[in-house]
Amino acid sequence: MSSVDAIDEGAGSPPPPPPAEFTYSGQYSTNPLGEASFRRLCSRLPSVLRRIAGMAWAIDRSAVMLLLGCQLVTGVASAVLLAATARAMQSILGGGVVSDRLHEALPALLVVGGAAALVRIAGALSSYADGRITPPLTTQADSALVEAVCRVEASAYASDGFADRQEAAEMGVVRTHVMVSDAQRFMSALVRMVAASGVLSVLHPLMLPLLILAVLPAGVGAVLSARVDYEVHYGNVGDRNIRHMMRWWATNAKFADEVRANGMTGYLLFWYRSLSERIDRRTLRAAPRMLVITLVASLVGGFFLIVVWAALAWLAATGRLDLAIAATAVVAVQTTLSALGQVVINGAAVFHTSLYLTDMQRFLDDAGQKAPKRGEVRVAAPIEEIRLDEVAYQYPGKDEPAVDGVSLRLRRGEILAIVGENGSGKSTLTRLLTGIYLADKGRVTWNGADLAAVDPASVWACTGLVPQLFAQWPLRVRENVTLGQPRTSDDGPVWEAVDAVGMRQAVEELPDGLDTLLAREWFGGTELSGGQWQRLACSRALYRRPPLLILDEPTSQMDPRGEHDIFEKIKAISADRITIVVTHRLENTKIADRIVVMQQGRITEQGRYDDLVHAGGLFAELLALSQDR
Numbered sequence: 001m002s003s004v005d006a007i008d009e010g011a012g013s014p015p016p017p018p019p020a021e022f023t024y025s026g027q028y029s030t031n032p033l034g035e036a037s038f039r040r041l042c043s044r045l046p047s048v049l050r051r052i053a054g055m056a057w058a059i060d061r062s063a064v065m066l067l068l069g070c071q072l073v074t075g076v077a078s079a080v081l082l083a084a085t086a087r088a089m090q091s092i093l094g095g096g097v098v099s100d101r102l103h104e105a106l107p108a109l110l111v112v113g114g115a116a117a118l119v120r121i122a123g124a125l126s127s128y129a130d131g132r133i134t135p136p137l138t139t140q141a142d143s144a145l146v147e148a149v150c151r152v153e154a155s156a157y158a159s160d161g162f163a164d165r166q167e168a169a170e171m172g173v174v175r176t177h178v179m180v181s182d183a184q185r186f187m188s189a190l191v192r193m194v195a196a197s198g199v200l201s202v203l204h205p206l207m208l209p210l211l212i213l214a215v216l217p218a219g220v221g222a223v224l225s226a227r228v229d230y231e232v233h234y235g236n237v238g239d240r241n242i243r244h245m246m247r248w249w250a251t252n253a254k255f256a257d258e259v260r261a262n263g264m265t266g267y268l269l270f271w272y273r274s275l276s277e278r279i280d281r282r283t284l285r286a287a288p289r290m291l292v293i294t295l296v297a298s299l300v301g302g303f304f305l306i307v308v309w310a311a312l313a314w315l316a317a318t319g320r321l322d323l324a325i326a327a328t329a330v331v332a333v334q335t336t337l338s339a340l341g342q343v344v345i346n347g348a349a350v351f352h353t354s355l356y357l358t359d360m361q362r363f364l365d366d367a368g369q370k371a372p373k374r375g376e377v378r379v380a381a382p383i384e385e386i387r388l389d390e391v392a393y394q395y396p397g398k399d400e401p402a403v404d405g406v407s408l409r410l411r412r413g414e415i416l417a418i419v420g421e422n423g424s425g426k427s428t429l430t431r432l433l434t435g436i437y438l439a440d441k442g443r444v445t446w447n448g449a450d451l452a453a454v455d456p457a458s459v460w461a462c463t464g465l466v467p468q469l470f471a472q473w474p475l476r477v478r479e480n481v482t483l484g485q486p487r488t489s490d491d492g493p494v495w496e497a498v499d500a501v502g503m504r505q506a507v508e509e510l511p512d513g514l515d516t517l518l519a520r521e522w523f524g525g526t527e528l529s530g531g532q533w534q535r536l537a538c539s540r541a542l543y544r545r546p547p548l549l550i551l552d553e554p555t556s557q558m559d560p561r562g563e564h565d566i567f568e569k570i571k572a573i574s575a576d577r578i579t580i581v582v583t584h585r586l587e588n589t590k591i592a593d594r595i596v597v598m599q600q601g602r603i604t605e606q607g608r609y610d611d612l613v614h615a616g617g618l619f620a621e622l623l624a625l626s627q628d629r
């Protein structure tokens with residue numbers, strides 16, 4: 001079924017336009033492989049192996065030692081195996097009675113058996129060591145990525161290509177699953193190849209160069225294929241990223257009503273499939289190149305392989321090579337060939353992995369750079385005063401500042417209401433007040449300390465924020481209240497916070513009270529209503545008893561009783577803290593000691609409710625509009 005068939009609504013109307021093209025954009029848009037030569041690519045292998053070894057060493061030294069020991073054993077045993085094979089062949093193919101010849105060959109055959117067993121045992125132990133290293137290594141890479149993203153300055157999310165590079169870095173995490181085993185297989189094949197080719201060179205000096213010629217094309221082919229593969233991955237990063245997000249939104253149970261009742265299913269499926277098809281098209285476009293690379297590599301490699309066997313036959317037929325030695329050479333050629341093949345395949349895999357690891361490392365380094373480095377100064381409760389002096393902030397890529405030259409002074413005990421039309425800068429102002437964003441211009445100070453030089457953790461330890469868009473954590477009720485600041489094992493303060501938002505009865509009626517899992521999707525989980533979720537978000541902020549309490553549209557989903565309760569509570573606890581309420585329900589601003597009205601990032605009016613109602617400004621106009629029904 002094509003993507004357009006996925007649209008079941010609006011039959012007969014022209015098909016909608018395909019999803020916008022999302023490309024990996026900005027300063028990171030250059031494919032690091034674009035200019036790299038084959039030689040440079042190969043020369044990266046040692047450093048990649050060193051890096052993988054270093055990462056593994058940090059995880060489990062004894063497992064790494066075991067791996068290295070196994071490689072050594074494999075190499076020595078492979079060489080011994082071939083040398084003993086040559087000796088056994090000489091006895092077996094020599095003159096005399098068969099039983100005598102076999103008897104003479106027996107010690108060498110026993111050595112062959114022992115060496116082969118050792119190679120197998122070393123292989124098994126290597127897999128065991130890999131099994132010990134890989135899971136913690138993957139966990140470490142994955143956790144490092146999650147932590148790096150959680151710890152960046154919030155403003156980094158809006159920076160050029162951040163999400164795309166995060167998506168690219170995720171691939172690095174995926175590749176850590178196979179990284180050690182690829183490297184181990186590569187090393188083990190290399191060791192076997194060196195051992196076998198050493199023996200082969202001793203048997204006849206011509207064999208080795210011929211063999212290398214036979215396998216080299218496959219090596220070049222494998223690396224070139226890896227390069228094309230990465231190129232495709234690189235071209236698809238942007239689309240894959242947005243598809244991944246869209247998948248979450250389209251399939252999330254929380255949005256199921258909206259998707260169905262608004263007839264979005266058809267378009268979303270069309271959209272999803274179109275994007276997938278575009279990704280496929282890019283991938284398929286690379287297929288002919290892949291085919292050419294593989295065919296040419298196989299043809300050239302095959303030709304040289306025929307030359308190898310012909311040379312061996314010629315050497316044996318013309319008596320230049322003893323028959324027993326020729327027989328050993330056949331075994332050695334086979335061993336070297338298979339080892340070389342493994343070297344090539346696993347070398348290409350290691351190289352391939354290195355590309356994704358580089359993306360991951362680059363992202364981690366960049367995220368590290370974007371982590372807050374503001375200073376050691378700490379602020380602590382009580383927060384007596386917060387000041388903003390000529391503060392401005394402009395989002396990356398925007399032409400106008402979201403907040404433009406705002407000055408404010410807030411004192412402990414005060415309730416400030418911020419109002420204004422959509423996009424006037426209210427939420428941005430709260431982000432600047434709490435140091436989530438640092439001002440581009442001007443200063444925000446807490447108790448006189450400039451937030452640009454203050455440890456942000458100390459600021460956020462003093463903050464309770466109910467954002468406009470709050471998370472509905474798939475955790476227990478208790479954790480939804482205490483998340484970020486679990487204080488005691490005693491449930492008393494939790495119930496206090498639940499009471500403060502009028503949720504006691506609702507929580508008591510849940511199957512497991514505070515222990516109820518708030519995730520309907522999971523077995524044993526349950527779901528709250530929109531207003532109940534919002535009450536819980538408020539209780540989370542109240543539980544923190546913060547010196548700065550910020551509520552951004554805290555009651556937009558609540559019934560009048562809930563709204564009344566919350567505002568009563570805010571008033572009751574306001575003496576100890578600075579309280580900021582952002583709201584479009586202008587009646588609610590009556591509780592504020594001061595109201596500021598924002599327009600295009602600036603404060604254009606301020607005063608008490610009664611003053612502003614009669615001031616004839618934007619506040620009065622918005623209030624009149626809200627009452628005009």
Ligand SMILES: Nc1ncnc2c1ncn2[C@@H]1O[C@H](COP(=O)(O)OP(=O)(O)OP(=O)(O)O)[C@@H](O)[C@H]1O
Nearest residue numbers: 158395398402420421422423424425426427428429
């Ligand atoms: N993360 C962001 N990245 C880029 N621009 C943003 C971001 N958040 C807000 N903006 C822009 O900044 C301006 C102010 O937005 P802000 O969210 O502060 O307004 P607001 O007054 O809170 O609006 P609302 O009443 O709709 O909540 C808007 O033009 C908006 O497009």
